[in-house]
Amino acid sequence: MANTVNLKIDGIDVSVEAGKTVLDAAKELNIHIPTLCHHEDLCVAGNCRVCVVEQEGVKNLVASCAMPAQEGMVIHTNTHKVRNARKHVVELLLSEHNADCTKCYKNTKCELQDLASEMVISEPMFMDLVPEKNYTIDNFSPSIIKDDSKCIRCQRCVRTCHELQHVSALGVAYKGNEMKISTFFENPMYDVVCTNCGQCVIRCPTGALIEKTYLDEVWDAIYDPNKHVIVQTAPATRIALGEDLGMEAGSIVTGKMAASLRRLGFDSVLDTDFSADLTIMEEGTELLTRLKRALVDKDPTVKVPMFTSCSPGWIKFIEHMYPEYLDNLSTCKSPQQMFGALAKTYYAEKRGIDPSTIVSVSIMPCTAKKFEAARPEMRDSGFQDVDYGITTRELAVMIKQAGIDFGSIPDEKFDSIMGKSTGAAVIFGATGGVMEAALRTAYEIVTGREVPFENLNITAVRGMEGVREASVKIENVLPAWSFLEGVELKTAVAHGLTNAHQIMDAIKKGEANYHFVEVMGCPGGCVGGGGQPIPTTPEIRQKRTDAIYREDEGMEIRKSHENPEVQQIYKEFLGEPLGHKSHELLHTHYTKRKRV
Amino acid sequence: MPDKKLKRVDLIFSDDCNCKDVLAAGLKKSNEEILKEILDSGLRGRGGAGFPTGLKWKFTSQEASEEKYVVCNADEGEPGTFKDREILTRVPMKVFGGMAICGKVIGAKHGYVYLRGEYQFLRADLEKVLEEFHANIKAEGFDFQIHILMGSGAYICGEESALFESMEGKRGEPRNKPPYPTIAGFRSKPTVINNVETLVYAFMITRIGADKFQELGTADSRGSKVFSISGDTPIAGIYELELGMSLEDFVEEFGDGDTKAVQVGGASGFCVPRKKFKDTIIGFEGVPTGGSMMLFNSSRSMYNVLKNYVQFFEEESCGQCTPCRVGCQQLIKGIEAVKKGEKSITYLNTLQKLADTMKVTSKCGLGQSVANSFSSIVDNFKEEMIY
Numbered sequence: 001m002a003n004t005v006n007l008k009i010d011g012i013d014v015s016v017e018a019g020k021t022v023l024d025a026a027k028e029l030n031i032h033i034p035t036l037c038h039h040e041d042l043c044v045a046g047n048c049r050v051c052v053v054e055q056e057g058v059k060n061l062v063a064s065c066a067m068p069a070q071e072g073m074v075i076h077t078n079t080h081k082v083r084n085a086r087k088h089v090v091e092l093l094l095s096e097h098n099a100d101c102t103k104c105y106k107n108t109k110c111e112l113q114d115l116a117s118e119m120v121i122s123e124p125m126f127m128d129l130v131p132e133k134n135y136t137i138d139n140f141s142p143s144i145i146k147d148d149s150k151c152i153r154c155q156r157c158v159r160t161c162h163e164l165q166h167v168s169a170l171g172v173a174y175k176g177n178e179m180k181i182s183t184f185f186e187n188p189m190y191d192v193v194c195t196n197c198g199q200c201v202i203r204c205p206t207g208a209l210i211e212k213t214y215l216d217e218v219w220d221a222i223y224d225p226n227k228h229v230i231v232q233t234a235p236a237t238r239i240a241l242g243e244d245l246g247m248e249a250g251s252i253v254t255g256k257m258a259a260s261l262r263r264l265g266f267d268s269v270l271d272t273d274f275s276a277d278l279t280i281m282e283e284g285t286e287l288l289t290r291l292k293r294a295l296v297d298k299d300p301t302v303k304v305p306m307f308t309s310c311s312p313g314w315i316k317f318i319e320h321m322y323p324e325y326l327d328n329l330s331t332c333k334s335p336q337q338m339f340g341a342l343a344k345t346y347y348a349e350k351r352g353i354d355p356s357t358i359v360s361v362s363i364m365p366c367t368a369k370k371f372e373a374a375r376p377e378m379r380d381s382g383f384q385d386v387d388y389g390i391t392t393r394e395l396a397v398m399i400k401q402a403g404i405d406f407g408s409i410p411d412e413k414f415d416s417i418m419g420k421s422t423g424a425a426v427i428f429g430a431t432g433g434v435m436e437a438a439l440r441t442a443y444e445i446v447t448g449r450e451v452p453f454e455n456l457n458i459t460a461v462r463g464m465e466g467v468r469e470a471s472v473k474i475e476n477v478l479p480a481w482s483f484l485e486g487v488e489l490k491t492a493v494a495h496g497l498t499n500a501h502q503i504m505d506a507i508k509k510g511e512a513n514y515h516f517v518e519v520m521g522c523p524g525g526c527v528g529g530g531g532q533p534i535p536t537t538p539e540i541r542q543k544r545t546d547a548i549y550r551e552d553e554g555m556e557i558r559k560s561h562e563n564p565e566v567q568q569i570y571k572e573f574l575g576e577p578l579g580h581k582s583h584e585l586l587h588t589h590y591t592k593r594k595r596v
Numbered sequence: 597m598p599d600k601k602l603k604r605v606d607l608i609f610s611d612d613c614n615c616k617d618v619l620a621a622g623l624k625k626s627n628e629e630i631l632k633e634i635l636d637s638g639l640r641g642r643g644g645a646g647f648p649t650g651l652k653w654k655f656t657s658q659e660a661s662e663e664k665y666v667v668c669n670a671d672e673g674e675p676g677t678f679k680d681r682e683i684l685t686r687v688p689m690k691v692f693g694g695m696a697i698c699g700k701v702i703g704a705k706h707g708y709v710y711l712r713g714e715y716q717f718l719r720a721d722l723e724k725v726l727e728e729f730h731a732n733i734k735a736e737g738f739d740f741q742i743h744i745l746m747g748s749g750a751y752i753c754g755e756e757s758a759l760f761e762s763m764e765g766k767r768g769e770p771r772n773k774p775p776y777p778t779i780a781g782f783r784s785k786p787t788v789i790n791n792v793e794t795l796v797y798a799f800m801i802t803r804i805g806a807d808k809f810q811e812l813g814t815a816d817s818r819g820s821k822v823f824s825i826s827g828d829t830p831i832a833g834i835y836e837l838e839l840g841m842s843l844e845d846f847v848e849e850f851g852d853g854d855t856k857a858v859q860v861g862g863a864s865g866f867c868v869p870r871k872k873f874k875d876t877i878i879g880f881e882g883v884p885t886g887g888s889m890m891l892f893n894s895s896r897s898m899y900n901v902l903k904n905y906v907q908f909f910e911e912e913s914c915g916q917c918t919p920c921r922v923g924c925q926q927l928i929k930g931i932e933a934v935k936k937g938e939k940s941i942t943y944l945n946t947l948q949k950l951a952d953t954m955k956v957t958s959k960c961g962l963g964q965s966v967a968n969s970f971s972s973i974v975d976n977f978k979e980e981m982i983y
C-alpha cells in the first residue's frame with residue numbers, strides 16, 4: 001500500500017497518497033483553488049502564485065500546486081489574507097496585460113478572464129504598465145500566432161514544448177521586468193524549430209498563443225457563388241467537436257458534424273477518412289515493397305524501419321532533428337494532402353467541375369496541418385491542394401456564428417464521392433491507430449486471412465504508454481509473399497515528440513530494431529491534437545480515445561481495403577497502389593531543416 | 597535593550613593559525629564531535645537567512661545518498677557587501693578547509709565554489725591555493741575535490757536553488773521549496789550550501805571550540821560577523837565585529853556625525869532611522885544583516901535611495917513569479933507617481949499592501965524581501981516620498 005498522509009483543509013480531514021500536493025488534496029474535497037501556471041500534463045512551476053493558501057504555523061502563504069501534502073498540515077484556502085493576495089496577483093497580471101477582451105480570440109475561453117471575473121475586478125488597483133512595454137505580435141507563421149501582450153509568463157508553453165515535445169522552440173529570455181517567452185534569438189516562429197504542433201496553444205491559459213484562423217477566408221469562399229467549396233473532416237474531429245458546443249468529452253458527433261457543415265453552406269461534405277483508407281493502401285503497399293527490397297533484394301538504398309508520415313508535426317520534427325532519417329519516412333502524403341490532391345483532380349473530373357473554382361477546406365484536430373497545406377510541395381493538382389486547414393475549434397466557432405443548435409441538429413451522412421469511411425480510418429485519430437489499420441490490411445494482403453486478433457482489435461498497439469512495441473508473426477503466406485513466411489514483423493508506436501525522440505535515439509544507437517514505426521506528433525495522437533477543444537487532460541484524451549474505438553466497433557466496414565470508394569478510385573483513376581498516378585499525386589518528399 | 601558594546605574581533609582574518617594543521621586536526625575528529633561543536637557554537641548562516649549551520653550539516657549528513665555536495669556560495673551580489681571578496685583574497689585556505697570539514701561530516705566527495713562572475717580576477721590565485729589544498733588533503737588521506745564555477749552576473753543566482761540551476765547549466769530561476777537543498781540540492785542530491793564566511797567560522801570553531809565562539813554575541817546571535825561598511829562614513833571598509841551591539845554604538849564608531857539612517861542588510865535589508873538607533877540591535881533578534889551596512893547622512897534623499905533599491909530588484913528579479921516581477925514595476929511606478937503628484941498620498945498605503953503581498957506570496961527570498969526596504973523607508977521617511 002502506498003504511504004498516505006493526513007491533513008486538514010478548511011476544517012475537513014483528508015488523506016492523500018504521499019507525494020500529492022495540497023492542491024491535489026483540496027481537489028479530493030472538491031475545494032476549488034484557482035490556478036494559472038499549473039497544468040496536469042506538466043511539471044510543477046509554481047510561478048503564477050495565484051493558488052496560494054495559508055498553512056498554520058507558516059509565516060508566508062504557500063503555493064498549493066507546489067507544496068507537497070504533509071502529515072498534520074492545517075490549511076486554509078479561504079481567508080482574508082489569501083483572498084487579498086490572490087486578488088493582488090490577478091491585478092498585477094492584468095496591469096501588465098493588454099486586456100482588450102472583445103478583440104481577443106480567447107474571449108470567454110480564457111483562464112485569466114475567468115479569474116478576473118470571479119474576483120469581480122472593476123476599477124484597476126494598480127497602474128497600467130502596458131504603454132511602456134514593447135510587446136510584439138508574431139503572426140508570420142501559417143499555424144500559430146504569438147501575442148506577447150496577452151502573455152502572463154506562466155511558462156506552460158515552455159514546459160510543453162520542452163517536456164512533451166522535446167523541441168524547446170520556446171524559452172524564457174531576459175529577466176526582471178523584461179522577462180518574456182521567446183524563441184531562439186527572438187526569431188519568428190516560422191523560422192525556428194517549432195513543429196507547429198500547437199501543443200503550447202492548447203495549454204496556453206490566455207490568448208498569447210493561438211492558431212492562425214482562416215474563418216473569414218472560409219466564409220468568403222462559401223458565400224462566393226462562383227466557388228465550389230468542399231470540406232473534409234479528419235477522424236479525430238468527430239469525437240471532440242461536441243466539447244466546444246456544450247457536450248461531454250467523448251461524445252461522438254459524426255452525424256451532427258456532417259449536418260452542420262452542410263448547413264454552413266459547404267457544397268460537398270466529405271471525409272478525410274476516405275483518404276485515410278487510401279493512405280493505408282499506399283503505405284501498406286510501400287511497407288511490403290520496402291521489406292521485399294530490403295529482405296530479398298538486399299537493396300542497400302532501401303531504408304527500414306519505415307516511419308509513418310501522417311502527422312505534419314512529426315514530419316517537421318524529423319526534418320529538423322533527424323534529417324539523416326528522412327529516407328525512412330514513408331513517402332505517402334498525409335490523408336489531408338492525399339484528399340487535397342484528389343479533390344482538384346479525381347473529384348473535379350468525376351463531378352465535372354473546373355478545379356480552379358474548387359476551394360478545398362479541411363477540418364483538422366491540428367495546427368500543423370495549416371503549415372502542411374501551405375508547403376510548396378503540396379500543389380500536385382496544379383493548384384494549392386488544400387486551401388484552408390481549420391481546427392476543430394474554428395469549426396465550432398463557425399457553427400455558433402451560423403446559429404446552429406448543435407445539440408438538436410439531426411444526424412446526416414457524408415456526401416459521395418470521397419465521403420465513405422471505415423473503422424480503420426476512424427482509428428487514425430488515436431495513437432496506434434495507423435499501425436492497427438495498416439496491420440489489418442497488410443496482414444490480409446500477405447496471408448489472405450484477417451489479422452489473428454479477436455474482433456480485429458489489435459490491443460497491443462493501443463493505449464497511452466509513450467512508446468509501445470508489438471510484433472506480429474506472419475505465417476502461411478500467399479505464394480506472392482513467400483519471402484515474408486515466418487517473419488516476425490516488429491512494430492513500435494510513439495506519440496508526443498518526446499517519445500518520438502526516445503524511439504529515434506534508440507534506433508540511432510542501434511538499440512531498437514523495427515520494421516515499421518508509427519509516430520504521432522501529439523500526446524494521445526490526433527485526439528490530443530493542437531487544434532482540438534481546450535482544455536486537454538489525460539482524462540479527456542482517454543475519453544476521446546474510447547469514443548474513437550467505439551466508433552470503429554460500430555462501423556459496417558473496418559478494413560481500409562474494403563472501402564468501396566477506395567476500390568472504385570483504384571479502378572477508375574489510380575490504377576494500383578504505388579502506381580504512376582499515385583506517385584504523382586499521393587506521394588511526396590521531405591526537406592532537411594536547420595536545428596535551431 | 598542592547599547589552600553588548602561594539603567590539604572588534606579577529607577570527608576570520610587572523611593568521612595565528614596554520615590552516616594545514618587546523619584542517620588535519622579537524623579531519624581527525626569524529627563526525628559527531630564536529631557536528632556537536634558546530635551545533636553548540638550557535639553558528640548561524642552568514643549569507644542572510646541565518647539558518648543554524650549545524651542543523652543544515654546534520655540534516656544533510658542524515659540523508660542516505662551516495663552522492664552529496666558542499667557548495668560555497670561566493671556569489672556576493674547584495675548591494676553594499678564586499679566582505680566575501682576580502683575573505684577569499686586573504687584567507688582562501690580557511691574557506692576550503694571549512695568545505696572539507698563539511699564534506700567529511702556529510703559524506704561528500706566534491707565541493708564547489710560558485711564564484712561571482714565579477715570576481716573572475718580572483719580565480720587564478722584561488723586555483724593556485726587549491727593545488728596546495730588538494731595536496732594537503734591528500735596527505736591526510738581524505739578524498740575530497742573542490743572545483744570553482746563562475747557565476748554570470750545575475751544577483752538571483754546567489755539564491756541557493758537558482759544557484760544550483762545555474763551550476764547545472766540552466767537558467768538561474770529559483771526552485772520550489774520544499775524540497776530543501778539538504779535533501780535535493782545540486783543535481784537533486786543532498787547538498788550543504790553555505791556562505792563563504794559561514795564556512796570560515798565553521799572551520800575556526802573546530803579550532804577554538806564552541807565555548808570560545810559562544811562567549812561572543814548574544815543568545816540569538818552567537819559569535820562575530822564581518823561587516824562591509826559603506827556610504828557616508830569616513831572609514832568605509834571591512835570590519836569583523838561582535839554581534840549584538842546597538843546601532844547607536846555602531847554609528848558612533850562609523851558615522852560621520854550626521855547619520856540620518858542606516859540601511860542594515862543591503863537592498864533586501866531594513867532601513868533604520870536615527871530615532872531608532874538606540875533600540876536597534878544588530879543581530880538576529882534585532883535587525884539581521886548579511887554584512888552590508890550603508891550609512892546615509894542628511895544630504896541624502898531617501899526617495900532616491902528607495903527608488904534605487906526597487907529598481908535594483910526590478911532588474912534583478914528572475915521574473916518568473918507574478919508578485920515579484922510585476923510588483924517591483926508597480927512599486928517604482930507608484931512612488932514616482934506619488935512624488936509627481938499624479939497619485940494621492942494614500943496610494944502609498946496601496947503600495948505598502950502590495951509590498952506585504954509580495955512578502956507572503958513571492959516564490960523566493962528576493963521577492964519576499966523587497967518589502968523590507970520598501971516599508972521601512974516609506975514608513976520612516978514618508979515626507980521625503982511626497983515632497
Ligand SMILES: Cc1cc2nc3c(=O)[nH]c(=O)nc-3n(C[C@H](O)[C@H](O)[C@H](O)COP(=O)(O)O)c2cc1C
Nearest residue numbers: 641642643669672673754755756790791794961962
Ligand atoms: C536573492 C537572493 C540572493 C542571495 N545571494 C546570496 C549571496 O550572494 N551569497 C550568499 O551567501 N547567500 C545569498 N543568498 C542566501 C542563499 O540563498 C543561502 O541562504 C545561503 O547561501 C546559505 O548560506 P548560509 O546558511 O551560510 O548563510 C541569497 C538569497 C537570495 C534570496
Ligand code: SF4
Nearest residue numbers: 101104107110206207
Ligand atoms: S487573453 Fe484573456 S484576458 Fe486577455 S484579452 Fe484575451 S480574453 Fe481578455
Ligand code: SF4
Nearest residue numbers: 151152154155157204
Ligand atoms: S504564451 Fe501562454 S502559456 Fe506561454 S507563458 Fe505566455 S500565457 Fe503562459
Ligand code: SF4
Nearest residue numbers: 161194195197198200
Ligand atoms: S507549436 Fe509545438 S513545437 Fe511549436 S512552440 Fe508550440 S509546442 Fe513547441
Ligand code: SF4
Nearest residue numbers: 914915917920960963
Ligand atoms: S521572487 Fe522574484 S526572483 Fe524570486 S522567483 Fe519570484 S520572480 Fe524570481
Ligand code: FES
Nearest residue numbers: 046048049051065
Ligand atoms: S498554480 Fe500554483 S503557482 Fe501557479
